[in-house]
Amino acid sequence: MPKRKAAIAVGGVAALGAAALLLPNANASQDKDAATAGTARTLRTTDATALADRLKQSLGGQFAGSYYDSAKRRLVVNAVGDGDAVARAKSSGAVVRQVENSTADLQSAARTLRTKASIPGTAWAVDPRTNKVIVSADSTVTGAKWDRLESTVDGLGSGTATLKKTGGTFKTFVSGGDAIFSQVPGGNVRCSLGFNVTASDGSPAFLTAGHCGVAAKQWSDSATGQPVATVDQATFPGEGDFSLVKYDDPATAAPSEVNAGNGQIVAIKQAAEATVGSTVFRMGSTTGLHDGQVTGLDATVNFQSETDPSGVDTVTGLIQTDVCAEPGDSGGSLFTQEGSAIGLTSGGSGDCTRGGETFFQPVTTALAATGATLGAGGTGAGAGAGADDQAGADDQAGGGDEAGAADQAGAGDEAGAADQAGAGEQAGAGAGADDQAGAGAAQGKGSKHHRRDGHRGGTSSLTGSN
Incomplete structure (x- = not known):
């Protein structure tokens, strides 16, 4: 060869x-609630990822995302509501946090953004640490485009989506x-x-x-x-x-x-x-x-x-x-x-x-x-x-x-x-x-x-x- x-x-x-x-x-900001939970165990990230996959299956519609707390080496799992599934999740070694927005809620918000605000220079992603959809706009999004984007995000509610400016251009x-x-x-x-x-x-x-x-x-x-x-x-x-x-x-x-x-x-x-x-x-x-x-x-x-x-x-x-x-x-x-x-x-x-x-x-x-x-x-x-x-x-x-x-x-x-x-x-x-x-x-x-x-x-x- x-x-x-x-x-x-x-x-x-x-x-x-x-x-x-x-x-x-980089030290990502960690949710203060994740410091509690006495049953939480220290995990390597690969194992935290696997545990998150397992809990996503067991929680079903109650699962609302997860993230790795790198400072404490713990998995934080968001859950909507309570019940046996949530109790089992708490005993699995993860920090379980009660949140308002379900995965379905956040996906619905993303669909609204796709329909109303697919503007060049914008991006959005689900952030489980805030339990919101974070919307970003680069330096090219100005004037009427910015107004349209801002109006769409405001319509979703401050508890569901957040809008921010990012430097440079995507x-x-x-x-x-x-x-x-x-x-x-x-x-x-x-x-x-x-x-x-x-x-x-x-x-x-x-x-x-x-x-x-x-x-x-x-x-x-x-x-x-x-x-x-x-x-x-x-x-x-x-x-x-x-x-x-x-x-x-x-x-x-x-x-x-x-x-x-x-x-x-x-x-x-x-x-x-x-x-x-x-x-x-x-x-x-x-x-x-x-x-x-x-x-x-x-x-x-x-x-x-x-x-x-x-x-x-x-x-x-x-x-x-x-x-x-x-x-x-x-x-x-x-x-x-x-x-x-x-x-x-x-x-x-x-x-x-x-x-x-x-x-x-x-x-x-x-x-x-x-x-x-x-x-x-x-x-x-x-x-x-x-x-x-x-x-x-x-x-x-x-x-x-x-x-x-x-x-x-x-x-x-x-x-x-x-x-x-x-x-x-x-x-x-x-x-x-x-x-x-x-x-x-x-x-x-x-x-x-x-x-x-x-x-x-x-x-x-x-x-x-x-």
Whole structure:
């Protein structure tokens, strides 16, 4: 197998990124009520995620979301009403909090927003810590658009939804970087590889952002190299932002691991759902390794269409985080320190200097939709930790376990509808495409391992992150 192909299969697993940079973990605000509950047990995030899945099933319509209290290492579960199911939930080791809004209430509010306020530059997601839908508007939402959005949110009631302004502009992160490339009329498209998978027919493949797959059909591991992979399926906009790209050579080695830079390799063992409050790591070809927390689930992002100046590209079902990202990071992997695949980078606002919001496509959803499986021993659409793990998780808690990995647990996002950008930038629209072309040519030689040194990033390791 040619060296170039081997490089994209091995080094590319983690978005073929830069030197590792691990930021101090952000301390998400914790609900004061979560400090009570004498029966609550200390949990690792993977076990907290599994316990949340179990309680969601047992509580049924009374379940109103959950989040991980990273400070106390506890799972907080929202419940509407009382009864035997709630009593059993309290005895499971979770902190059970009584709230006003049910999951159905919050989903209804999101549908109202979709109907009345699908305005480019807006996004919303459920925040279980406040038991509300948090609505965000970027700098482009002004005048009549702002008035319309504000009126819609006010109509939902202050106890159901909250409106906030966010800096910058929601956009996809398709331009720049040096992970995977495609040559299109007008310039090059550049994205990041997310996770290696096995397609339903048994062939080696990888997942990346849907707007990357829509932007271009064939992909290479260098700006001027021959294609080594071809898009098999792509979803964007709509119900997700993901692509399944098959390697052209069926003998390509596609190990299930993330190359986090600086000699760090994280074995990817399974796919897992995101948990609000948990710490996750993002690897991208432009900015390397960064971490942050999951801040919302089932996010909807509305982006100005790149193909229709008066249109909007809406993407649903994403994970919202405070992890930074920049152009070129699109499609890159969101994962946990313990080896759970959580999401694929989609879009957002801000950058890794000022910070911002980034949305990710849940890996579990992408796997279920494409029929692919993670690696040789990974799971398709299953949650990361199984019920078995969660059972003992209540006690395993002891301080040591969670130390490094605690919050990686995961999220899947939310990624961003911004992805529409893919289509525009692919055609060379936007400076990104031009820049990437130049940068790519300069860096397009040798393996992705060598290119990591050219990116921004520090030298911190994944260990000791929590």
